[in-house]
Amino acid sequence: MSAYSSEVLAHFRNPHGAGRLPEDAAGVLHGEARDDEGGQRVRLFLHVGADQRIARARFQAFGCPIAIAAASAAVARVEGATVAAALALRADELASELALTPEQARLAELPLRALREALAYLRPRP
Amino acid sequence: MPRVTRPIYLDHNATTPCDASVVAAMIPYFTEEFGNAASRTHAYGWRAGEAVERAREQIGALVGADAREIVFTSGATEANNLALFGGARALRGDSGGKRDHIVSCRAEHRAVLDPLLALEREGFRVTLLGVDRDGRVDPDDLRAAIDARTSLVSIMHANNEIGVIQPIAELSALAAEAGAAFHCDAAQSAGALDVDATRLGVDLLSLSAHKLYGPKGIGALVVRRRAKRARVEPILHGGGHERGLRSGTLPVPLCVGFGAAAELARASRAADAERHTRLRERLLERLAAELPGIVVNGHASSRLPGNLNVSFPGVEGEALLAALPELALSAGSACTSAKPEPSHVLRALGADKARALSALRFGIGRGNDSAQIEAAAELVIAQVRRLRALSPVWDDLRREAARAS
Numbered sequence: 001m002s003a004y005s006s007e008v009l010a011h012f013r014n015p016h017g018a019g020r021l022p023e024d025a026a027g028v029l030h031g032e033a034r035d036d037e038g039g040q041r042v043r044l045f046l047h048v049g050a051d052q053r054i055a056r057a058r059f060q061a062f063g064c065p066i067a068i069a070a071a072s073a074a075v076a077r078v079e080g081a082t083v084a085a086a087l088a089l090r091a092d093e094l095a096s097e098l099a100l101t102p103e104q105a106r107l108a109e110l111p112l113r114a115l116r117e118a119l120a121y122l123r124p125r126p
Numbered sequence: 127m128p129r130v131t132r133p134i135y136l137d138h139n140a141t142t143p144c145d146a147s148v149v150a151a152m153i154p155y156f157t158e159e160f161g162n163a164a165s166r167t168h169a170y171g172w173r174a175g176e177a178v179e180r181a182r183e184q185i186g187a188l189v190g191a192d193a194r195e196i197v198f199t200s201g202a203t204e205a206n207n208l209a210l211f212g213g214a215r216a217l218r219g220d221s222g223g224k225r226d227h228i229v230s231c232r233a234e235h236r237a238v239l240d241p242l243l244a245l246e247r248e249g250f251r252v253t254l255l256g257v258d259r260d261g262r263v264d265p266d267d268l269r270a271a272i273d274a275r276t277s278l279v280s281i282m283h284a285n286n287e288i289g290v291i292q293p294i295a296e297l298s299a300l301a302a303e304a305g306a307a308f309h310c311d312a313a314q315s316a317g318a319l320d321v322d323a324t325r326l327g328v329d330l331l332s333l334s335a336h337k338l339y340g341p342k343g344i345g346a347l348v349v350r351r352r353a354k355r356a357r358v359e360p361i362l363h364g365g366g367h368e369r370g371l372r373s374g375t376l377p378v379p380l381c382v383g384f385g386a387a388a389e390l391a392r393a394s395r396a397a398d399a400e401r402h403t404r405l406r407e408r409l410l411e412r413l414a415a416e417l418p419g420i421v422v423n424g425h426a427s428s429r430l431p432g433n434l435n436v437s438f439p440g441v442e443g444e445a446l447l448a449a450l451p452e453l454a455l456s457a458g459s460a461c462t463s464a465k466p467e468p469s470h471v472l473r474a475l476g477a478d479k480a481r482a483l484s485a486l487r488f489g490i491g492r493g494n495d496s497a498q499i500e501a502a503a504e505l506v507i508a509q510v511r512r513l514r515a516l517s518p519v520w521d522d523l524r525r526e527a528a529r530a531s
Contacts, residue, residue, distance in 0.1 A: 002448075004448060007275075010446070015516060018515065020521070032518065038466055039466065040442075040521065041518050042518075053370060060516055060518035061516060061518065062440070062441075062442060062519040063258060064444045064448075064466065066450075068513075097412040105324065
């Protein structure tokens, strides 16, 4: 029996939005998160338009299928969404979409941490 | 992409299929020849006993030992436990408590390392030697580690993960000079390499049937009779079977199967080794030609004929396995809990965590042919490329290399 849910395998085999966006292009932000325990890494590239919507999202991920699937699922959710809606996305929503076990659920945090890091540049600075 | 219905089995270091002729040899001993080999009062027992003795001869012939030196166990794990617990305790007793030190190696199988941890808790002193970048124990390190209290040295013949062959004859000579017994776990090498207990100079040798196309559930410890250092105390008590060293009714069909597999291995070993080496070299040639940056773990040539352990930088082994359902192989880690633990063997070579976690083990065996190897190479190349294309680690490595050049 596979250790991975069919939802994880579907994203892993046909990931949504794999790749990168040109970092120097206007409106392109990026962020990265690592899992210290397992060594998994997720990097997100977001193109945010003047309307505060994420027009395009791409990811790079290293690690087990769960890390790759979590990044793919996050990109599928946030592409086209407003920045506010993207920031409201929770790890438990991703974990349940991917049918992760409680042990695996930790990895759903990775793309969201990368997302917050990328979008931190948009926040008004004091 | 090649289409395969059943995964191509490339995990022969984990286990091998039981040969059809071995199964055929075993069958009668489940049914009509069901006697207890220890029954001395009737023909059922005599015939079972004769079959077991024939199996001992076949196994002895494979490893250059006398039939009377074969002690059947449930497998190599039990053989290792018997050698280590039984040997360490007997030798400590014989020396009046003066010899209580065991030397082994960090790259050993867990079936050696875990008993050694337990022996440490019993008060024995254990020294674990390192290995060089190729995975080999340096005889000078062993010489330096042995002291007047050393009773037992335990070094495997060939490593189960990286296939590396240890210089056993040289190492066992050092143990003999110091009056210490030498145990060797030959679970991976028997049937794959020329294993001769006398030429290797070992006192205790662990064997497993299912690694050489025999049945699971049986192995043996070879306890050399001529070597007075080859002393072991039983760890299982009750009935005094196997010259008192391993009590318990013998599983006659499994003994017969082990014997038949040993005889088959003796006949086909040289041809198998030649063919498996060729297939392994072809696999590596394809992978290295099309995937930049791959690293072979373990010595390039001093390894089991069918073993190839490769790290694919930028890709995690567990992800690569999941991407290759058409192949049955092993990774250097297990990630089911989302916390991959790098292999202790790869770490012992000095591999960093990333290299250790990006490793796959290919175990080529009798069932494989060149068409399967070509298909496997093609699948691995395609999936490594796919996963590298989405890997931030590979992206960074490529950019660094571009900047450097």
